[in-house]
Amino acid sequence: MSAHPDLDAAWASFFAEADRARTRRIADLFDDSDRAMHFSARALGMLFDYSKTHIDGAAREALLGLARAARVESMRDAMFSGARINGSEDRAVLHTALRNLSGVPVMLDGEDVMPGVLDTLERMKAFARDVRAGRFKGQGGAITDVINVGIGGSDLGPAMATRALTPFHDGPRCHFVSNVDSADLADVLDGLDPATTLVIIASKTFTTIETMTNAASILNWMSVSLADPAAQCVALSSATDLVAEFGIPPERVFGFEDWVGGRYSVWGPIGLSLMIAIGPKDFTEFLAGGAAMDTHFRTASLADNLPVLLALVGLWHHQGMSFQTRAVLPYEHRLARLPAYLQQLEMESNGKRAAQDGQSLPHGSGPIVWGEPGTNGQHAFFQLLHQGTEIVPCEFMIGAEGYEPDLAHHHRLLVANCLAQSEALMTGRSLSDAREIAASMGFSGDKLMAQAEQRVFEGNRPSTTLAYPRLTPRVLGQILALYEHRVFVEGVILGLNSFDQWGVELGKELAKRLEPLVAGKAPPEDMNQSTGLLAAYLRAPK
Numbered sequence: 001m002s003a004h005p006d007l008d009a010a011w012a013s014f015f016a017e018a019d020r021a022r023t024r025r026i027a028d029l030f031d032d033s034d035r036a037m038h039f040s041a042r043a044l045g046m047l048f049d050y051s052k053t054h055i056d057g058a059a060r061e062a063l064l065g066l067a068r069a070a071r072v073e074s075m076r077d078a079m080f081s082g083a084r085i086n087g088s089e090d091r092a093v094l095h096t097a098l099r100n101l102s103g104v105p106v107m108l109d110g111e112d113v114m115p116g117v118l119d120t121l122e123r124m125k126a127f128a129r130d131v132r133a134g135r136f137k138g139q140g141g142a143i144t145d146v147i148n149v150g151i152g153g154s155d156l157g158p159a160m161a162t163r164a165l166t167p168f169h170d171g172p173r174c175h176f177v178s179n180v181d182s183a184d185l186a187d188v189l190d191g192l193d194p195a196t197t198l199v200i201i202a203s204k205t206f207t208t209i210e211t212m213t214n215a216a217s218i219l220n221w222m223s224v225s226l227a228d229p230a231a232q233c234v235a236l237s238s239a240t241d242l243v244a245e246f247g248i249p250p251e252r253v254f255g256f257e258d259w260v261g262g263r264y265s266v267w268g269p270i271g272l273s274l275m276i277a278i279g280p281k282d283f284t285e286f287l288a289g290g291a292a293m294d295t296h297f298r299t300a301s302l303a304d305n306l307p308v309l310l311a312l313v314g315l316w317h318h319q320g321m322s323f324q325t326r327a328v329l330p331y332e333h334r335l336a337r338l339p340a341y342l343q344q345l346e347m348e349s350n351g352k353r354a355a356q357d358g359q360s361l362p363h364g365s366g367p368i369v370w371g372e373p374g375t376n377g378q379h380a381f382f383q384l385l386h387q388g389t390e391i392v393p394c395e396f397m398i399g400a401e402g403y404e405p406d407l408a409h410h411h412r413l414l415v416a417n418c419l420a421q422s423e424a425l426m427t428g429r430s431l432s433d434a435r436e437i438a439a440s441m442g443f444s445g446d447k448l449m450a451q452a453e454q455r456v457f458e459g460n461r462p463s464t465t466l467a468y469p470r471l472t473p474r475v476l477g478q479i480l481a482l483y484e485h486r487v488f489v490e491g492v493i494l495g496l497n498s499f500d501q502w503g504v505e506l507g508k509e510l511a512k513r514l515e516p517l518v519a520g521k522a523p524p525e526d527m528n529q530s531t532g533l534l535a536a537y538l539r540a541p542k
């Protein structure tokens with residue numbers, strides 16, 4: 001007898017609905033003339049349309065039943081209340097406190113974390129203002145360039161958001177170095193003046209090999225021409241003792257606590273490069289957007305709750321319809337790094353095999369997430385989205401307005417393309433229409449059939465669209481918090497801990513063991529022969 005009979009029953013109705021849906025055509029669901037209204041939701045000025053999916057009223061009831069049976073609301077409240085929901089690391093999950101601009105107390109072990117959070121935020125703002133105004137100087141004058149050295153969560157958030165908010169840049173240029181591949185560092189340093197460059201070393205643990213290696217090499221680069229390279233360094237970290245050992249004085253260290261996961265950390269000190277690029281005021285807007293989404297997530301009913309709906313649609317496609325991946329397709333060129341950011345957020349959070357109690361997950365983990373901005377993707381992999389034998393649910397994103405009023409016709413084309421794709425995926429093209437096309441091209445007989453078949457689009461391919469007014473700092477904050485909570489809800493329903501990442505450890509350990517071998521020293525005793533062959537080739541390629 002299961003310990004969770006309600007949850008088991010909810011999963012059973014979920015799978016029964018998914019089975020029923022397999023034979024259904026999405027386009028037929030639009031016989032209901034109100035479907036678009038009934039299968040979309042609005043919040044904070046954004047519109048989430050999930051009507052172009054196989055979900056009907058009964059399926060939605062089953063999905064909401066699953067959210068209720070998995071106790072999504074009480075788990076949500078537990079997260080916001082500072083409970084240690086990250087069980088394997090025995091940590092609370094309170095990145096939301098970083099954007100809690102109201103300052104309403106957030107208690108952890110009987111203590112309010114907000115005074116510390118707001119104090120750090122004020123210090124960041126003061127420092128960002130000094131850098132932007134030229135009061136904080138490099139050894140050659142005002143700072144012209146900022147390099148954020150970090151990887152994973154200490155890179156993807158600020159790198160993605162800084163690019164997303166290009167129209168708001170009015171500070172020094174910001175660059176990002178993450179890869180241990182020297183090519184990354186060399187390309188960023190090329191053309192920079194060490195005397196006017198600020199280096200931000202961003203690492204929660206301050207032990208990550210890529211970041212520490214890059215930081216050391218940057219300091220070497222600076223030391224060729226500067227008397228005191230460390231004077232132009234800032235650290236963003238939870239490991240204040242290691243930062244002190246490294247030699248960065250406390251006034252240039254911005255700390256955060258272990259209850260902020262790396263991939264959830266852009267809202268705090270890890271966002272410093274973004275704050276320097278766009279200024280404290282717009283950064284505060286970004287935080288306000290995240291906070292507004294938190295309030296929505298905490299107060300909206302499940303059926304109107306955007307993060308819950310995104311999560312349920314995701315589970316429906318992956319667990320219910322057995323679609324293995326999902327594509328994130330921002331029709332917003334400045335969100336080019338969003339798919340990479342979401343890959344870490346979603347796959348590092350929910351790409352797991354074991355439940356909190358160590359049992360195998362009964363219904364698997366989260367899906368593979370990938371994507372590219374439109375319209376570029378249309379000229380690359382959309383072929384497979386339309387005619388491949390794998391079905392990939394697509395998540396489109398589009399703003400009503402861009403930032404180039406003189407080029408408004410570009411934006412109209414962008415919107416038309418985005419809408420055209422979701423419609424084409426759903427409606428497809430029938431064999432008879434394809435035959436007509438082939439006939440009009442002059443084909444006949446067997447050739448006509450062959451030509452026609454290749455022009456058939458099965459259609460019935462699901463997508464959702466998130467539409468927003470314009471990509472402002474506030475809207476970006478809303479979107480990122482929306483996805484964070486979506487990942488959380490999916491994780492709760494799947495029964496896993498979204499906040500640890502044990503799956504990244506093994507490769508790191510092995511890399512450490514293999515380094516001597518790559519350097520030509522003794523191989524580890526239990527080294528695999530394929531690895532040995534590759535290492536030998538890479539030492540002397542012939």
Ligand SMILES: O=P(O)(O)OC[C@H]1O[C@H](O)[C@H](O)[C@@H](O)[C@@H]1O
Nearest residue numbers: 152153154203204205208262504
């Ligand atoms: O910020 P750091 O401690 O340097 O960690 C950087 C990144 O590396 C780790 O391997 C984790 O997979 C990420 O979650 C983390 O964001």
